[in-house]
Amino acid sequence: MSPQNEILLEVKDLMVFYENAVAINNVSLRCQKGKITGIFGANSAGKSTLMSTIAGLILDLKKKEERKGGERISWFGEIKFRGKDITNVEPFERASMGIILCPERRQVFPESTALENLKIGGYLATKEQARTSLEYVLDLFPELKPLLKREAGFLSGGEQQMLATGRALMAQPKLLLLDEPLLGLAPSVEARLAKAIKKINEQTDITVVLSEQYARPVFPIIDHGYVLENGSVVLDGTSEELMNNPDVLSAYFGI
Ligand code: ATP
Numbered sequence: 001m002s003p004q005n006e007i008l009l010e011v012k013d014l015m016v017f018y019e020n021a022v023a024i025n026n027v028s029l030r031c032q033k034g035k036i037t038g039i040f041g042a043n044s045a046g047k048s049t050l051m052s053t054i055a056g057l058i059l060d061l062k063k064k065e066e067r068k069g070g071e072r073i074s075w076f077g078e079i080k081f082r083g084k085d086i087t088n089v090e091p092f093e094r095a096s097m098g099i100i101l102c103p104e105r106r107q108v109f110p111e112s113t114a115l116e117n118l119k120i121g122g123y124l125a126t127k128e129q130a131r132t133s134l135e136y137v138l139d140l141f142p143e144l145k146p147l148l149k150r151e152a153g154f155l156s157g158g159e160q161q162m163l164a165t166g167r168a169l170m171a172q173p174k175l176l177l178l179d180e181p182l183l184g185l186a187p188s189v190e191a192r193l194a195k196a197i198k199k200i201n202e203q204t205d206i207t208v209v210l211s212e213q214y215a216r217p218v219f220p221i222i223d224h225g226y227v228l229e230n231g232s233v234v235l236d237g238t239s240e241e242l243m244n245n246p247d248v249l250s251a252y253f254g255i
Contacts (some may be wrong), residue, residue: 002095014077023049025231035199039211041228047211048104049178055101056091098174106164110153114163117152121170126142130215137166158189178210190217
C-alpha cells in the first residue's frame with residue numbers, strides 16, 4: 001500500500017456494551033492517514049462511546065465502574081493504530097503513541113488559566129515541542145492571546161473549544177479525536193472552528209476523526225464520513241458520495 005493510502009486507524013467489528021445494552025454494534029471503520037474522517041449520528045447514536053473506546057478511556061471507565069460495583073462494561077472486536085492492535089492498551093500509553101482525545105463539552109480546567117490549560121496539554125511534550133506547539137496554537141487561535149491569564153471557566157463556549165483544541169494539539173497528536181467540537185456554538189463560531197480544523201489538517205500531518213450530530217458545518221472539511229444509528233454504521237462514503245445521496249442529505253445533514 002502506498003504511504004498516501006496508509007490506514008492510520010482501523011476499527012474492526014467493534015461491539016461495546018454497558019451491562020446488557022449495546023452502545024456500539026459491530027462497527028468497522030478505516031481512517032486514512034492525513035485525512036479528516038467524520039462520524040455522524042443523533043443523540044445517543046454512540047459517537048462518544050466510539051471516541052472513548054478509540055482513545056482507551058473506556059478502560060478507565062470500566063475499572064471505575066467495577067470499583068464501585070456499578071454496571072459491567074465490555075467490548076469485543078479490534079482497534080488497530082498504525083497496524084498494531086491497541087484494543088486493550090491503556091489510555092496513557094495510547095496518548096504517548098499520539099492518540100489524543102478532545103472530549104465532548106471541552107472539559108477545560110475551569111479554575112486554571114488558559115495558559116495553564118495549554119501547558120497541562122503539553123505534559124507529554126519536550127520543552128522544545130511545547131514551545132513550538134504553543135506558538136502554533138496561538139497562531140491558529142490568536143483570539144486566545146489576550147485571554148491567556150484568564151481562568152478558563154470564564155471564557156465563552158467558542159473560546160473554550162479553541163482552548164480545548166489547543167490543549168489537545170499541545171499533546172503532540174498523530175491522531176486527533178474531536179468529540180462534537182461544535183456542540184452548542186453559534187453558527188459563525190462553528191464556521192471559525194471548522195476552518196481551523198481544516199487548517200490543522202492541511203498544515204500538519206495530524207489525522208483527524210471528528211464526531212458531530214449535525215453534519216452541515218463540518219461537511220465541507222471531511223474526506224470520508226460514517227453515519228451511526230443506534231450504535232451501527234448505516235452509511236459511509238466520501239463527502240462527495242454522501243453529499244450526492246438525497247436520503248442522506250435530508251435525513252442526516254438537514255439539507
Ligand atoms: P450524544 O450526542 O448525546 O453525546 P452519543 O452519540 O455520543 O450521544 P453515547 O454517549 O456514546 O452517544 O451513548 C450511546 C448509548 O450508550 C446511549 O444509549 C447511552 O445512553 C449509552 N451510554 C453512554 N454512556 C453510558 C454509561 N456510562 N452507562 C450506561 N449507558 C451509557
